[in-house]
Amino acid sequence: MIQLWTALILSVMPNSDLYDRVEHGYADSDGVKIHYASLGEGPLVVMIHGFPDFWYSWRDQMDALSSDFQVVAIDQRGYNRSDKPEGVEPYRMPLLVADVAAVILHLGEDSAIIVGHDWGGAVAWTFALTRPAMTKRLVILNLPHPNGLGRELRNNPQQYENSSYARTFQEQGPDAPDVFFGRPMTAQTLSGWVKDPSARARYIEAFERSDFTAMLNYYKANYPSTKPGDPAPPGPAIPKATMPVLMFHGLDDQALLPGALNDTWEWLEKDLTLVTVPGAGHFVQQDASELVTKTMTWWLGRDR
Numbered sequence: 001m002i003q004l005w006t007a008l009i010l011s012v013m014p015n016s017d018l019y020d021r022v023e024h025g026y027a028d029s030d031g032v033k034i035h036y037a038s039l040g041e042g043p044l045v046v047m048i049h050g051f052p053d054f055w056y057s058w059r060d061q062m063d064a065l066s067s068d069f070q071v072v073a074i075d076q077r078g079y080n081r082s083d084k085p086e087g088v089e090p091y092r093m094p095l096l097v098a099d100v101a102a103v104i105l106h107l108g109e110d111s112a113i114i115v116g117h118d119w120g121g122a123v124a125w126t127f128a129l130t131r132p133a134m135t136k137r138l139v140i141l142n143l144p145h146p147n148g149l150g151r152e153l154r155n156n157p158q159q160y161e162n163s164s165y166a167r168t169f170q171e172q173g174p175d176a177p178d179v180f181f182g183r184p185m186t187a188q189t190l191s192g193w194v195k196d197p198s199a200r201a202r203y204i205e206a207f208e209r210s211d212f213t214a215m216l217n218y219y220k221a222n223y224p225s226t227k228p229g230d231p232a233p234p235g236p237a238i239p240k241a242t243m244p245v246l247m248f249h250g251l252d253d254q255a256l257l258p259g260a261l262n263d264t265w266e267w268l269e270k271d272l273t274l275v276t277v278p279g280a281g282h283f284v285q286q287d288a289s290e291l292v293t294k295t296m297t298w299w300l301g302r303d304r
Contacts, residue, residue, distance in 0.1 A: 018039070018059050018062065018063050019056065019059070019202060021039060022037035022038060022039045022062070023037070023038045023039070024036070024037055024038075024081075025038060025106075027099075027102045027103040027105075027106035027107075028102060028106070029077075029095075029098055029099045029101075029102035029103075030095075030098065030102075032077055032082075032083045032085055032090070032095075032099065033082060033083045034074055034075070034076075034077065034082050034083070034099045034102060034103055035055075035074065035075040035080065035081035035082045036055065036072050036073065036074045036075070036103055037055045037056075037062075037072070037073050038070060038071070038072045038107075039062050039063070039066040039070075039071050040062075040065065040066025040067065040068070040069055040070050040071050041069075041070050042068050042069040042070055043068075043069050043070070043112075043113065043136070044069070044070050044072065044104065044107060044109045044111075044112040044113065045065060045069045045070065045071045045072065045112060045113040045115060045300070046072050046073075046074065046100060046103060046104060046112045046113070046114055046115065047061070047062070047071065047072065047073040047074070047115040047116070047120070048073075048074055048076065048100060048114070048115065048116040048117070048119075048120030048121075048123050048124055049073070049074075049075070049076060049079070049117060049118070049119075049120045050116075050117045050118020050119040050120045050121065050143070051118055051119050051215055051218060052190040052191070052193075052207065052215060053079075053117070053118070053120075053283075054075050054079050054080040054203070054206040054207075054210070055073035055074060055075050055080065056073075056199070056202055056203070056206065057073070057117065057283070057285060057286070058071070058073045058115075058285065059199075060285070060286070060289045060290075060292075060293050061115075061285060061289075061292065061293050061296055064293045064294075064296075064297050065296070065297060065300065068300075068301065069113075069300070070107075072103060072107065072112075074099070074100070074103055075206075076096065076099065076119070076120065076123070077090065077091065077095075077096070077099060077214065078091065078210060078211045078214025078215055078217070078218075079206070079210045079211075079214075079215070080206040080207075080209050080210055081209065084210070084211035084214050085214075086213075087217070088217045088220045088221050089221070090217075091214065091217040091218050091220075091221040091222070092221045092222065093122070093123070093126050093221070093222050096119075096123045096126075096218075097123060097126050097127045097130060097131065099123075100114070100123060100124075100127050101127070101131060101134060104134060110133075110134065111133065111134045111135065111136050112134065112135070112136060113135075113136050113137045113138075113139070113300060114127055114128060114135050114136075114137070114138050114139070115138075115139040115140075115141075115296075116139070116140060116141070116143065117140075117141040117142060117143065117283075117284075117285060118141075118142060118143055118282065119143075119218050120143075121140045121141060121142065121143025122143055122146075122222070124138060124139075124140055124143075125138075125140065125143065125145060125146060125241075126146075128241050128243060129238060129239055129241060132239075132241070132242045132243065135243050136243060137243050137244050137245075137246070137300065138241060138243050138244070138245045138246070139245075139246045139247075139248075139296060139299075139300075140245065140246070140247045140248070141247075141248045141249075141284050141285055141292070142248065142249055142250055142253050142256055142282050142283075142284050143256065144249075144256060144260035144261055144264070145260075145264050145267050146238060147238060147263075147267050148260035148261060148262065148263065148264060149224070149256070149260050150224055150226055150232075150233070151232075151260070151263075152257065152259055152260040153224060153226040153227065153228070153230075154226055154227070154228060154229065154230045154231075154232070155228070156228075156257070156259055157228050158257065159256075159257050159259065159260065160227060160228050162254055162255060162257060163255070165181060165255065166219050166223045167223075169216045169219035169220070169223075170216075170219050170220050170223060172216075173213065173216065174212035174213050174215070174216060179216075185212045185215075186207075187203075187204045187205075187207035187208045187210075188204060190203070190207045190212075191203035191204050191207060193282075193283055194286075195286070238267065240267055240268055240269045241267065241268045241269065241270070242269045242270065243270060244270045244271050244272075244273075245264075245268055245270070245271070245272050245273070246272075246273045246275070246295070246296065246299045247261070247264065247272065247273070247274045247275065248275045248276075248277060248284050248285075248288075248292055248295070249261060249274070249275070249276050249277065249284065250277045250279075250280030250281045250282060250283070250284035250287055250288065251276055251277060251278050251279070251280065252278075252279060252280060252281040252282075252287075253280075253281055253282040253284075254281075254282075255282055256282070258276065261274065261276075273299060275291070275292075275295055277291060277292075
């Protein structure tokens with residue numbers, strides 16, 4: 001009887017076995033294998049993690065959305081079970097965007113709802129702006145619109161100072177003893193932000209399979225070199241996003257200050273739903289998991 005009761009409790013606990021319930025697959029992106037984990041059936045949702053992270057970041061949201069959607073969380077190149085090409089060039093933004101497109105096409109679809117956090121948010125913004133026909137809706141977590149971040153780096157000395165970690169990543173390699181916020185890059189230090197001990201063990205395993213040089217190459221290849229006083233970049237403006245957008249921002253994020261959110265609505269053609277979360281930090285999908293999950297479920301279900 002005790003064993004039966006324990007089984008019943010575990011059966012209703014969210015995410016108790018999500019790591020083992022997902023289906024794994026690989027998409028080919030011009031010779032680079034991109035690993036993904038899939039759960040559920042229905043309209044396709046593709047989730048893109050940031051730094052330092054892997055597909056499991058989305059475990060709470062995957063569990064909730066999988067009753068109505070096919071939720072596919074990828075490992076970005078360089079991470080966990082995806083390929084890890086050498087050099088900086090393979091981590092340029094157009095190739096990261098192509099990885100997402102490859103997953104969508106591999107799954108037999110021509111478009112998807114795109115969700116991204118941190119570097120995944122940068123990829124998601126760029127995907128939506130350059131491949132709007134493949135983007136049904138856009139969900140962004142703690143990554144301002146490119147226009148907003150560029151403006152703040154030019155005009156807000158505090159944002160420039162708080163972005164010093166990115167310049168460290170650009171200038172140093174993973175073997176530097178203080179490269180990761182004053183500490184070495186190890187699977188243990190990279191997973192230090194994960195609060196749940198059992199989840200942290202998963203992260204350590206994933207980071208032991210990852211390439212730390214590749215992680216830094218995202219910054220070397222893509223992080224803007226903008227500094228205070230720089231003029232606004234010349235040339236054609238970034239096109240407006242043509243799909244509805246949902247944004248979450250943990251207000252305790254010290255890497256990406258909330259001032260960059262201002263005027264986001266000026267760069268969109270459709271509606272913006274902006275959720276700012278006091279007390280949540282950079283990893284808002286975990287710090288405020290219940291709020292993020294419930295809001296995302298409601299927002300994606302509006303048109304169903």
